[in-house]
Amino acid sequence: ETGVTQTPRHLVMGMTNKKSLKCEQHLGHNAMYWYKQSAKKPLELMFVYSLEERVENNSVPSRFSPECPNSSHLFLHLHTLQPEDSALYLCASSQDIGFLYNEQFFGPGTRLTVL
Amino acid sequence: AQSVTQLDSHVSVSEGTPVLLRCNYSSSYSPSLFWYVQHPNKGLQLLLKYTSAATLVKGINGFEAEFKKSETSFHLTKPSAHMSDAAEYFCVTYSSASKIIFGSGTRLSIRP
Numbered sequence: 001e002t003g004v005t006q007t008p009r010h011l012v013m014g015m016t017n018k019k020s021l022k023c024e025q026h027l028g029h030n031a032m033y034w035y036k037q038s039a040k041k042p043l044e045l046m047f048v049y050s051l052e053e054r055v056e057n058n059s060v061p062s063r064f065s066p067e068c069p070n071s072s073h074l075f076l077h078l079h080t081l082q083p084e085d086s087a088l089y090l091c092a093s094s095q096d097i098g099f100l101y102n103e104q105f106f107g108p109g110t111r112l113t114v115l
Numbered sequence: 116a117q118s119v120t121q122l123d124s125h126v127s128v129s130e131g132t133p134v135l136l137r138c139n140y141s142s143s144y145s146p147s148l149f150w151y152v153q154h155p156n157k158g159l160q161l162l163l164k165y166t167s168a169a170t171l172v173k174g175i176n177g178f179e180a181e182f183k184k185s186e187t188s189f190h191l192t193k194p195s196a197h198m199s200d201a202a203e204y205f206c207v208t209y210s211s212a213s214k215i216i217f218g219s220g221t222r223l224s225i226r227p
Contacts, residue, residue: 004158043205043217056214090158098213103149106158 003027004107006091012113013081021076021110023091031097032074033104034066035090043090049074050097081114088112117142117210119189121218129226134178134193136221138206141187148189149207150180153220159205165189176200201225 004025013019025032034046048056049068063085065077074091088111092104122137140146148165163174170182176199180191191204206218 006158042219045215092158102209102213103161103164104159104215106151106160108156108158111156 004091004093004105006089006107006110008110009108010111010113012115013078014115015081015083017081018077018079020078021089021091021112023074023076023107025072025074025091025093025105025107027093027105029093029095029105030071031094031102032068032071033092033094034074034076035092037088037090037109039087047076048097055097078112081112083114086112086114117146117208117216119148119206119208119216119218121204121206121221123221124219125222125224127224127226128196130198131195134191134196134200134223136191136204136206136223138189138191138218139187140189140206140208142208144211146208148180148182150174150178150189150191151205151207153203153205155202162191162204196223196225198225198227 007022030051032049036044036046045058046060047066052068063080067075088109090109091107094102094104118141120139128134145167150162151159152162153159162178163172163180165172165182173179178193180189182189204221208216
C-alpha cells in the first residue's frame with residue numbers, strides 16, 4: 001500500500017471511552033502531523049513529529065495524546081472526549097519539517113463522532 | 116506576519132466554463148504558496164506549488180495559478196470546469212518559522 005493510510009475511517013465513541021486513531025505512511029518521510037478539521041472552521045494543526053520527536057503541540061487539550069513509535073507510524077489516543085471534539089482528524093507526512101517548499105501528503109482522515 | 120486570505124467561501128460555475136478561485140497572501144518576503152484540493156470524505160491533495168522559479172505554475176487536472184507580487188495574489192484557475200472538480204480548495208503558505216498556514220477554504224460547485 002502506498003501513501004498515507006488512516007484507520008479507522010469512522011469512529012463513534014462515548015465521552016467515557018478510550019480509543020486510538022492510527023496513521024501509517026509508506027513514503028519514507030521523517031515528519032508526521034495530526035490535524036483537526038471541524039465544519040466551518042479552518043484546518044487546525046494539532047501536533048508535529050520529526051524523527052519520532054514531538055516538535056509542536058498547538059495548545060491541544062490533554063484528552064488528546066499523540067504517540068510516534070517510529071517514523072512510519074503515528075497514533076492519537078483519545079480519552080474522555082467532549083461532543084465538540086467531533087470532527088475529521090487528518091494525518092499527514094512530509095519529507096522533513098522546516099523547509100519552505102515542503103509538500104505534505106494527507107491521509108483520508110478519520111471521521112470521529114463523540115456522543 | 117504571513118497569512119493567506121481566500122476571498123470566496125463558495126464558488127459555483129457551470130460545467131465547461133472557467134474557474135477562478137482567489138487567494139491573497141501577506142508576507143514580508145518571497146513566500147511559498149500552495150493550492151490543495153479536498154474531495155468529499157477524502158484527505159487533501161496537492162494541486163500545485165509556487166517555488167519562485169516561475170510565476171505561472173501548472174498543476175494537476177488542468178489547474179494553474181499565477182503568482183502576482185504587485186497584487187499579492189495567487190489565484191487558481193482552470194479554463195473549463197468538470198463535474199469532478201467539485202471539492203474544497205485550500206490556499207496554503209508557511210510562516211517564517213516554517214509553520215503551515217491554511218486559508219479558510221473555498222467550496223467549488225459545478226452546475227451541469
